[in-house]
Amino acid sequence: MMYFQVFFALSVLSLTGILVLMIFTSLYEKRKNAALKALLLIPVFLLSLFLLRLPQSLNWVLITIDCVILLVSAYVFAPRFLFKQQAEELPQGNIDERTIMFSRNELKPDTERYKKYYQEFPKHKDNDDRFRMLPGLLSTKSTFYHPLAYRAAEATFQIVDSLHQHVDGKQNEHVTPVSADQFGEFIETWAKKEGVASIGYTKTKDYHWYSVGGRGERYGQAIEQKHQYAIAFTVEMDHEMVMSAPKSSIIMESASQYLRAGIIASQMAQFIRNNGFEARAHIDGNYQVVAPLVARDANLGEIGRMGLLMTPELGPRNRVGVITTNMPLPVSDRKFDDSFEDFCSKCLKCAVNCPATAISKEDKILINNVNRWQINSDKCFKYWYSAGTDCGRCMSTCPYSHPSNLMHNLVRWSIRNFPNFRYWAVKMDDFFYGRISSSAKLPKWMLLN
Numbered sequence: 001m002m003y004f005q006v007f008f009a010l011s012v013l014s015l016t017g018i019l020v021l022m023i024f025t026s027l028y029e030k031r032k033n034a035a036l037k038a039l040l041l042i043p044v045f046l047l048s049l050f051l052l053r054l055p056q057s058l059n060w061v062l063i064t065i066d067c068v069i070l071l072v073s074a075y076v077f078a079p080r081f082l083f084k085q086q087a088e089e090l091p092q093g094n095i096d097e098r099t100i101m102f103s104r105n106e107l108k109p110d111t112e113r114y115k116k117y118y119q120e121f122p123k124h125k126d127n128d129d130r131f132r133m134l135p136g137l138l139s140t141k142s143t144f145y146h147p148l149a150y151r152a153a154e155a156t157f158q159i160v161d162s163l164h165q166h167v168d169g170k171q172n173e174h175v176t177p178v179s180a181d182q183f184g185e186f187i188e189t190w191a192k193k194e195g196v197a198s199i200g201y202t203k204t205k206d207y208h209w210y211s212v213g214g215r216g217e218r219y220g221q222a223i224e225q226k227h228q229y230a231i232a233f234t235v236e237m238d239h240e241m242v243m244s245a246p247k248s249s250i251i252m253e254s255a256s257q258y259l260r261a262g263i264i265a266s267q268m269a270q271f272i273r274n275n276g277f278e279a280r281a282h283i284d285g286n287y288q289v290v291a292p293l294v295a296r297d298a299n300l301g302e303i304g305r306m307g308l309l310m311t312p313e314l315g316p317r318n319r320v321g322v323i324t325t326n327m328p329l330p331v332s333d334r335k336f337d338d339s340f341e342d343f344c345s346k347c348l349k350c351a352v353n354c355p356a357t358a359i360s361k362e363d364k365i366l367i368n369n370v371n372r373w374q375i376n377s378d379k380c381f382k383y384w385y386s387a388g389t390d391c392g393r394c395m396s397t398c399p400y401s402h403p404s405n406l407m408h409n410l411v412r413w414s415i416r417n418f419p420n421f422r423y424w425a426v427k428m429d430d431f432f433y434g435r436i437s438s439s440a441k442l443p444k445w446m447l448l449n
C-alpha cells in the first residue's frame, strides 16, 4: 500500500473506532438513540474503504481526500495557545442576600419583615405575590408530585437544616503547629476520601460576601467579612437522577448533594476549629458567601450561561460547598479559563431547553463590571413553584454534564484545548442527543405502580 492509502485507511478506521466507542458508551448510558445513530454511521465510513481499490490513474482522488482530512484536522484541532485568551473581568460590589429568590420565598405575607422588604424593594412585589399563588416546592398539587420522592427530599432538607447549628463555633485555644501546605494537602486528600469531586483554596475577595443576610436568623444582619481564606469543593450530582429533570428525581438528588456538601463542609469547619483556627461552613440555606464565585476563584471551574459553576470534569452537574477560615491555606493564583464562556456562546442548549425561557439566548451584558449572562431568576423560580421541583433541565441538557468516562472526558478535554473544535462539539451533541432533548423517565426504582 502507498503511504497516502495507509493514511486514508487509518483515518477511516480511527473514526470508526470512535463510533464504536460511542455505541458502547451510549448503550451503557441507556442513550439508545445516540447508539443507533453511531451504528448507522459505521457502514458509511467502512464503505469509503472501497476507495482504496481505485485504479492507479485515480490516485489523485485519495491524495485530495487525504489533504482535506489533514487541513480540516489542523484547523479543528489547532491548540489553544495559538488563540488570544480573553481577559478576565472581576465583579464589583456585594449582593444583598435579601434580594435573592430563596430569601424572598421565606417572606410571609402580613409579617413586619414582608412589609418592610417590599417597601424597600417594591419592584419585586407583584412577581413574588404571583409565585406565592402557585402550588410551591414539594407541593402535592405541583406538576411532578411524587409521594415518596417529595417526602424523601423533604426529609433530606430537614437534615440539612439540622446541620446549621454546626456551621460555626468556638475554636480550640491550642493551635496545631502544622504548615499551610501540610494542612492543605491533608484536607484535600481527606475531602476526596469523603467524596468530593474537586477542591481548591482561595483568598476571599470582597465580592464573595453577601452584604446583608437574607435567610432565617441572619435576615437583615450585615455580613462581617472576617475570614481571609476559603476552601471550596464540589460534589457530583448523580447523572441518572439529573437526566429525569424536571421530574421529582432532581429535587431528591439536589437535597442529597446539599446534604453531602453540608456534612463535609461542617466536618471540615469543625476540624479547623479543633486545630485552633476560626472556620465557618457555608451550606444550603446558610451562606454568607456566593458559593459559585468562591469556587471559581479557587480554580474549580467557571460560571456558564446558566449561571452555575461549570467544572472541567462534570460541567454544571455539581453542588458547591465552602468553608471560610483564618487558617492560612496554600492558595494558588487564579487561572482564568475562557473555554467555558466561549463554548457557552456557541452552545445555548440550556437556553433552548429551559421550560421557563429564563436563560438568556443573547450575548453577554455588562453586570457589576463583568460581561456575563444573567438568568431571569424570577421566571426560573416561578417554574419551580408550579413544577414542585428545582427543575434542573438546564443541567440535564448541558453537553458538559455527560457522565465521566473515556469518551465524554475526551470531548470535554478537547473542548477546552481546541477552540475550533467547540463549534463541532455542539453540532455533534445536537446530532447524537438532539438539540431539543426530552426529559428521561424516572429511574426504574422510583416508579410507582
Ligand code: SF4
Binding pocket: 306, 353, 354, 355, 356, 357, 358, 359, 375, 379, 380, 381, 383, 384, 390, 391, 392, 393, 394, 395
Ligand atoms: S432550573 Fe429550569 S427553569 Fe430554571 S433556568 Fe434551569 S432550565 Fe430554566
Ligand code: SF4
Binding pocket: 304, 305, 306, 343, 344, 345, 347, 348, 349, 350, 351, 394, 397, 398, 399, 400
Ligand atoms: S448548555 Fe451550553 S450554553 Fe448552557 S451552560 Fe451548558 S455549555 Fe453553556
